[in-house]
Amino acid sequence: MTTQTTTPQTPAKDTAGANTGLVAIPxxxxxxxxxxxxxxxxxxxxxxxxxxxxxxxxxxxxxxxxxxxxxxxxxxxxxxxxxxxxxxxxxxxxxxxxxxxxxxxxxxxxxxxxxxxxxxxxxxxxxxxxxxxxxxxxxxxxxxxxxxxxxxxxxxxxxxxxxxxxxxxxxxxxxxxxxxxxxxxxxxxxxxxxxxxxxxxxxxxxxxxxxxxxxxxxxxxxxxxxxxxxxxxxxxxxxxxxxxxxxxxxxxxxxxxxxxHRTVTMVGAFAAAAAFPFTQSDDQYATIGVYILIFATVALGLNIVVGLAGLLDLGYVAFLGVGAYTAAMVSGSPSSPFDLQLPFWASALLGAAVAMVFGVLIGAPTLRLRGDYLAIVTLGFGEIFRITVLNMDGTSGPDITNGSNGISSIPNLNILGFDFGQEHSFGGFTIARFANYFLLMLLITLVVVVVFRRSSDSRIGRAWIAIREDETAALAMGINGFRVKLIAFALGAALAGLAGSVQAHVTYTVTPEQYQFAHVVPPNSAFLLAAVVLGGMGTISGPLVGAALLYLIPAKLQFLGDYQLFAFGLALVLLMRFRPEGLIPNRRRQLEFHEEAEAPTVLSKAGA
Known part of the structure; x- marks a missing residue:
């Protein structure tokens, strides 16, 4: 009996015993x-x-x-x-x-x-x-x-x-x-x-x-x-x-x-991100940076629903809109029907809470569905939200959201006397409006990262993964599938609403067109889902990287004109062909797509 051993570094050889490559050069x-x-x-x-x-x-x-x-x-x-x-x-x-x-x-x-x-x-x-x-x-x-x-x-x-x-x-x-x-x-x-x-x-x-x-x-x-x-x-x-x-x-x-060195890495990563505004001479690229952070934070919230719990949600951007509209209505905008101006922490918590309530209201009757059926229902919810806020203009419905004009003239944030709309100098560096919001959004992202990490490592996080891998087996083991999925849906909605409360102040205006399923400019439900899949489902860094790429590339490919989306779609197809597990996958998902990676270890133990 002979034992066949194979190592990852053994080069391929032809029948003559020589190394082979695409070009006939030694x-x-x-x-x-x-x-x-x-x-x-x-x-x-x-x-x-x-x-x-x-x-x-x-x-x-x-x-x-x-x-x-x-x-x-x-x-x-x-x-x-x-x-x-x-x-x-x-x-x-x-x-x-x-x-x-x-x-x-x-x-x-x-x-x-x-x-x-x-x-x-x-x-x-x-x-x-x-x-x-x-x-x-x-x-x-x-x-x-x-x-x-x-x-x-x-x-x-x-x-x-x-x-x-x-x-x-x-x-x-x-x-x-x-x-x-x-x-x-x-x-x-x-x-x-x-x-x-x-x-x-x-x-x-x-x-x-x-x-x-x-x-x-x-x-x-x-x-x-x-x-x-x-x-x-x-x-x-x-x-x-x-x-x-x-x-x-x-x-x-x-x-x-x-x-x-997980703690050192997390502190270093956010320190490097916080240094980004100080590397810019004007506010032009800090603008892109803050939008990337908003997009990335919402994608990370969606990663709880899709990446951990395995629930295909095609209307997730609606929760971002719920948080944005809620914060806009209570932040002192002249277009708001409510004569109310709450401090930022109150409007942010209110936006997250209202989005969570909507998540529970939508999830309770629909989360007993699975797969494509759940995806269709969530897609319908996203469209219902957009049409509803579009019709609340005082003509087709009650005058709450100002219809297609949206809620405009949202004032800049002012936290403890710090006006985010003004330039500020720190140690010889001057940061402008969008750089201020970039640093604020970075703190929001840190909160979302901590929530994601704690949730995924908890007992409920393991239940989410069990539901994602095999819901029938998880139910047989005593996991309350409906309760577990509803918690994931509500938590993901709350995180999106939290990001939406900042987005409302950054953009000055919230309109229904910003929250379509597919829109030229992200974030939208299609781009959010693509960011999670592209970056790596179930990880923290994956959706952050995926969201950054999906926002930056379309913004820089505008010179292609009508061929912009074609080139972008072609790039996604090629990436999914050669790296379907995502850019930064976890080991479980990589083995699902590349099971042959275990072959050498198995062959080395086999006897002929």
Missing amino acids: PHIGRALATGGGVLTVVSAFLAWTWTSAFPGDLTVYGYPGGLQVLVLIGGALTALFGLASYGVKGLRWLAPAGADSAIKLAALAAFATTWYTIAAMSAQLGGLANLEPGGWIAGIATLTALLGALSLPFERPAPDPFDPDDSSWEQFRHKARHQRTVVKAAFAAGTSKPARELPAFAEILVIVAALTLGLIVFTYGIGTEYDELFVGFLVTAGFGFAAAAKAGLVNRVSALTSK
């Missing part, structure tokens, strides 16, 4: 070409790519990368770093715990795609390839060489299962033990005597701080792209760069560190 030569091409790409970014400054970004300066050259430099640097890590360079092995070959391919593809997109854009705008300087040609040849070398590298087995911070202590212990065995096998397969040693605690915290700082830099750069070509290049580089880091196992390694 892997050791291909690895050298990829690494050398990455280095040459970095050098080319410091050369002039064109002779005229008519192309945005000013690519005419020697020794100073500008515009898209910075993105190409990043792609080339990633290719070179992963290439050196594949050679076992001391200090760089930590970057690729799951193997560097797949990461080299994606990093080289990022540099190649951004470079040749830039060349094509310059040719189209300037009138042909004759407008390129030698630096542009060097960059094109270098990235092509690196890509060909990367494509000669062998394909790899699936990487180890990602670390899931939502696992129980016993599940985390089993996963850590299995991960250590995998790393040891990979180290011997790569010819090294031992894997990269673990870092001391202070170094792990420094890695977390570096990761959060990098996230802030990437977000600030993406939100501040000044022209269309630069944003497209940013999407290409950021997308392939993240995929390369994930393939190398670096994302899983950082996720394990953040779970180990």
Whole structure:
């Protein structure tokens, strides 16, 4: 009897025993070409790519990368770093715990795609390839060489299962033990005597701080792209760069560190987010930031309903509208039928409470339904809410919401003498209106994150997960399914109403058109559900990242005109095809879509 063993790092081989890739180049030569091409790409970014400054970004300066050259430099640097890590360079092995070959391919593809997109854009705008300087040609040849070398590298087995911070202590212990065995096998397969040693605690915290700082830099750069070509290049580089880091196992390694130091991570994440307004010279991009936070907070509330309890709610944006209209009516607006101006904390609590009441009223008669039937009912509720507030104009119904004109002239918030509509200076930094609301919304987001975390770790949270996985089995085990689902529905509605109370003051006006199922500008029910699925159902960071992308990308793709939604939809289709579990999934959902990731472990224990 023989035992068949398979490790995640064992490269594929053909019948002759040689490593195989997409390009017929020996892997050791291909690895050298990829690494050398990455280095040459970095050098080319410091050369002039064109002779005229008519192309945005000013690519005419020697020794100073500008515009898209910075993105190409990043792609080339990633290719070179992963290439050196594949050679076992001391200090760089930590970057690729799951193997560097797949990461080299994606990093080289990022540099190649951004470079040749830039060349094509310059040719189209300037009138042909004759407008390129030698630096542009060097960059094109270098990235092509690196890509060909990367494509000669062998394909790899699936990487180890990602670390899931939502696992129980016993599940985390089993996963850590299995991960250590995998790393040891990979180290011997790569010819090294031992894997990269673990870092001391202070170094792990420094890695977390570096990761959060990098996230802030990437977000600030993406939100501040000044022209269309630069944003497209940013999407290409950021997308392939993240995929390369994930393939190398670096994302899983950082996720394990953040779970180990959870308190440090949470404090650091919100400190990095709070620093965002101070990185802006005006209020232009802080405006986008506050809307992203509103969208993300509502998506996180929907994640309780969809991600934890498994209830498909297509009318969730109506609860945002309930909170917004409630806060607008009691905040001193001249359009409000009530001559009342409550302090913010009272209007926010009232908006959350009224939304929760609506959640109970809607959920009580409908939550006995399942699946598509529940989705249709919630979709109907969303439309009923919009039509109702539209008709409360004094003509078709009572004069409460002012009909299609909505409630306007909502005054700025004033909390303890702090006017959110005025500029304020802190330590030499001046923040304007939307930056003030960004910091307020960040506190609201923190409250929602704490509620989500506490709820998911509680007894009711485990009941939600049981209902999501198999409602029939959960009912057989004694879980009161109706009560559990109603609590999820009410809590999700309350969190949406809380965010809506801030949205009313940020936008100055609430109108029925803002709360449709599908609307050009998010948040709406379709985009909220997409943010949860895209980011990763059942996680905290997933919906936050998904909401940021789903708000930022349409705002930056307006230059596509009528093709904007087509390009956006195509990107979602491709993402769901290649990563259906979401950008930041938990381990349970990833195994649902990629069960073959467990195959090597099973085969290693099988006997023939």
